Amino acid sequence: MAQAKYRKIAQDLLEQIRSGAVRPGDQLPSELELGDKYSASRNTIRDAVKWLTLRGLVEAKPGQGTFAAQRVQPFVTTLSEGNGWLSEVSNRSGTAMVTVPQVGIRSAPRYIADRLHVPEGAQVITRRQERYIDRTPSSVQTTAYSMDLVRQGATRLLDAENITEGTVAYLGERLGLRQVGHRDRLLVRPPEEDEARFFRLPDDGRAPVVTVVRTGYRDHDDGPVPFRVTFTVFPAGRHQFVIDSGEVPKDPPGPAEG
Amino acid sequence: MAQAKYRKIAQDLLEQIRSGAVRPGDQLPSELELGDKYSASRNTIRDAVKWLTLRGLVEAKPGQGTFAAQRVQPFVTTLSEGNGWLSEVSNRSGTAMVTVPQVGIRSAPRYIADRLHVPEGAQVITRRQERYIDRTPSSVQTTAYSMDLVRQGATRLLDAENITEGTVAYLGERLGLRQVGHRDRLLVRPPEEDEARFFRLPDDGRAPVVTVVRTGYRDHDDGPVPFRVTFTVFPAGRHQFVIDSGEVPKDPPGPAEG
DNA sequence: GCAAATTTGTTCGTATGTATT
DNA sequence: CAATACATACGAACAAATTTG
Numbered sequence: 014m015a016q017a018k019y020r021k022i023a024q025d026l027l028e029q030i031r032s033g034a035v036r037p038g039d040q041l042p043s044e045l046e047l048g049d050k051y052s053a054s055r056n057t058i059r060d061a062v063k064w065l066t067l068r069g070l071v072e073a074k075p076g077q078g079t080f081a082a083q084r085v086q087p088f089v090t091t092l093s094e095g096n097g098w099l100s101e102v103s104n105r106s107g108t109a110m111v112t113v114p115q116v117g118i119r120s121a122p123r124y125i126a127d128r129l130h131v132p133e134g135a136q137v138i139t140r141r142q143e144r145y146i147d148r149t150p151s152s153v154q155t156t157a158y159s160m161d162l163v164r165q166g167a168t169r170l171l172d173a174e175n176i177t178e179g180t181v182a183y184l185g186e187r188l189g190l191r192q193v194g195h196r197d198r199l200l201v202r203p204p205e206e207d208e209a210r211f212f213r214l215p216d217d218g219r220a221p222v223v224t225v226v227r228t229g230y231r232d233h234d235d236g237p238v239p240f241r242v243t244f245t246v247f248p249a250g251r252h253q254f255v256i257d258s259g260e261v262p263k264d265p266p267g268p269a270e271g
Numbered sequence: 272m273a274q275a276k277y278r279k280i281a282q283d284l285l286e287q288i289r290s291g292a293v294r295p296g297d298q299l300p301s302e303l304e305l306g307d308k309y310s311a312s313r314n315t316i317r318d319a320v321k322w323l324t325l326r327g328l329v330e331a332k333p334g335q336g337t338f339a340a341q342r343v344q345p346f347v348t349t350l351s352e353g354n355g356w357l358s359e360v361s362n363r364s365g366t367a368m369v370t371v372p373q374v375g376i377r378s379a380p381r382y383i384a385d386r387l388h389v390p391e392g393a394q395v396i397t398r399r400q401e402r403y404i405d406r407t408p409s410s411v412q413t414t415a416y417s418m419d420l421v422r423q424g425a426t427r428l429l430d431a432e433n434i435t436e437g438t439v440a441y442l443g444e445r446l447g448l449r450q451v452g453h454r455d456r457l458l459v460r461p462p463e464e465d466e467a468r469f470f471r472l473p474d475d476g477r478a479p480v481v482t483v484v485r486t487g488y489r490d491h492d493d494g495p496v497p498f499r500v501t502f503t504v505f506p507a508g509r510h511q512f513v514i515d516s517g518e519v520p521k522d523p524p525g526p527a528e529g
Numbered sequence: 530g531c532a533a534a535t536t537t538g539t540t541c542g543t544a545t546g547t548a549t550t
Numbered sequence: 551c552a553a554t555a556c557a558t559a560c561g562a563a564c565a566a567a568t569t570t571g
Contacts, residue, residue: 017558043536054560059537067325067476068461075537076568087458092514194517200345201459201479201507203326218325221459221479221507230519237518249459249479256350256514259452260495261488275539301555312541317556333556334549 019060022051026061030070030081041071041079067219069250085251088151092197092225093257110145116173117141118160125157128228128242136160138170140180143211150212151251156180156243162188180241181229190240191232198226201249212248221249277318280309284319288328288339299329299337325477327508343509346409350455350483351515368403374431375399376418383415386486386500394418396428398438401469408470409509414438414501420446438499439487448489448498456484459507470506479507 029035042050047058062079065071073079117139126133141155163170167187176183184190204214204222214220225245230237287293300308305316320337323329331337375397384391395415402410421428425445434441442448462472462480472478483503488495 019558045536056561057559060558062537064476073537074568075566076535078536093516192517194515194519196516196519197514199457199512199514201481201510218322219477223459228519230517232518237520252459254455254457256455256457257452258351258454259450259488260490261452261454261486262495277539303555314542315540318539320556331556332549333547334554336555 018051018053019057019064022047022053022058022061023064025051026065027070030065035081037081037083039081041081043078066215067217069219087251087253088146088247089253089255090225090247091255091257093255108147110148111175112143114140114142114173114175116171118171121157125242128226129157129159129239131159138163140170149251150248152245152247153208153211154243154245156241158241162190162240184240192229192240193232193237195227195229198228199254200224200226204246204248208246214248223247223249223252223254225254275318276309276311277315277322280305280311280316280319281322283309284323285328288323293339295339295341297339298335299339301336324473325475327477345509345511346404346505347511347513348483348505349513349515351513366405368406369433370401372398372400372431372433374429376429379415383500386484387415387417387497389417396421398428407509408506410503410505411466411469412501412503414499416499420448420498442498450487450498451490451495453485453487456486457512458482458484462504462506466504472506481505481507481510481512483512 026035026041035041041047041062044055044058044062047053047061048055051058053061062071062073066073070082071079072082118136119139120134121129121131121137123133125137126135129137131137137157137159139155139157141153143150144152144154158167158170162184165188167184169176169183169187170180181192185192201221201223203218204212204220206216208214208222209216209218209220212220212222214222223246225243225247227243227245228239229241229243231240284293284299293299299305299320302313302316302320305311305319306313309316311319320329320331324331328340329337330340376394377397378392379387379389379395381391383395384393387395389395395417397413397415399411399413401408402412416425416428420442423446425442427434427441427445428438439450443450459479459481461476462470462478464474466472466480467474467476467478470478470480472480481504483501483505485501485503486497487499487501489498
């Protein structure tokens with residue numbers, strides 16, 4: 014066999030979608046009908062549909078049928094603006110919502126300790142917020158601070174409520190701490206189980222998430238030192254990221270493909 | 272059934288990997304042995320292994336067996352440095368290699384036309400290069416320019432060879448064109464078939480790619496206008512991206528998790 | 530509200546093909 | 551060439567979700 018049968022069936026269905034013969038939202042024939050059409054068993058048809066599902070081209074709904082996927086207008090986050098906090102901007106009008114911070118104190122795992130330059134296991138404060146745009150969960154953000162900041166007097170970091178003027182501004186007026194720069198690091202990975210649940214991602218692991226790790230640096234004699242690190246997790250398929258440099262037009266361009 | 276049997280088996284295997292009982296590179300028992308152990312049919316075991324495969328936790332090799340995946344040290348690309356060209360920097364010593372540009376002239380598809388502010392179908396020059404680090408394919412870069420630039424005299428854009436001083440510098444001295452800024456847009460998607468082949472990604476669509484769309488802007492009376500657009504495609508699992516802002520330490524920090 | 534029909538999800542069994550050792 | 555292990559394909563049965571009458 015030059016190529017597996019299920020791949021050829023998937024290819025044929027793919028071209029029907031690409032060509033527009035099957036349009037977004039259209040229902041595909043049922044598995045039994047497809048099996049009849051392609052002279053294949055239901056399991057082979059299922060392999061073909063699975064192949065399309067993994068690429069996000071179709072969506073199977075139990076009890077209903079299989080449908081060609083809808084193109085979703087992605088959210089856009091601009092990483093090059095804002096001086097410290099990673100805030101999210103939608104490219105279309107939408108109501109943004111953010112939950113009250115969920116505050117915790119924990120021993121720093123390695124991936125936090127490495128970023129904050131504290132020993133592994135040191136006490137850190139974490140502040141976790143969930144963000145929604147148009148009622149759909151758009152990101153989860155967890156920020157970690159060294160406990161030293163609280164000992165020095167920044168006790169409001171422990172309050173489970175928004176610091177309206179911004180955490181950076183608060184630390185500035187309270188401790189004289191000044192953020193002089195930050196570094197973002199983007200990585201793509203499969204979602205954890207709780208993330209898949211929160212973002213309502215299919216639990217077959219095909220839909221990845223993007224993590225933006227933003228480390229904030231403060232001034233110091235020997236050069237900048239980190240004082241906080243923020244992990245923001247986005248569902249990769251619904252999100253894009255923009256970084257501007259120099260002079261660029263202000264108008265937000267439409268979503269890019271390619 | 273509270274939960275599908277294959278999911279419970281996958282969960283059990285997952286915990287053996289997480290706990291370290293099965294270490295990266297270790298061979299798992301064969302499908303028949305696992306079927307015996309969990310009192311499940313071979314097909315059900317295959318469903319469980321498939322679930323782990325989709326998350327990149329194990330790798331199945333025909334004729335050999337199934338193995339716990341190795342953690343690969345990701346490459347890092349810094350988006351905030353370099354004034355125009357998107358060049359790649361490894362975080363570890365490695366020999367970088369880039370192919371000679373493959374030059375083409377084509378009608379602009381919409382995703383290029385939108386970026387370059389030319390009509391769809393207008394003639395554009397594309398220059399395509401493949402990059403390797405340590406012999407492994409690390410990225411594919413395609414840059415598109417409007418044909419107008421050639422008509423104005425920048426004929427070397429058509430040469431299928433590297434422009435050593437850089438394309439921006441060349442356009443500057445030849446046409447007096449000055450790049451005043453650029454905008455990067457990152458998006459994550461499943462690979463095209465040729466990309467999966469080039470990056471040697473599994474063809475089941477689980478391993479996504481990151482596309483960085485960099486639009487370069489030149490000076491103009493009414494504000495900056497685009498004159499070129501570069502699409503750089505990376506295998507998402509082997510790559511991370513860094514954006515610096517303000518004062519940050521120079522030392523390249525290790526790869527982040529979370 | 531309930532029952533029937535439709536559709537996808539899971540599991541088993543079996544057979545054959547293909548890649549590697 | 552033979553043995554082993556994964557890949558593909560078929561058929562069958564029941565479960566779960568949804569819509570319809």
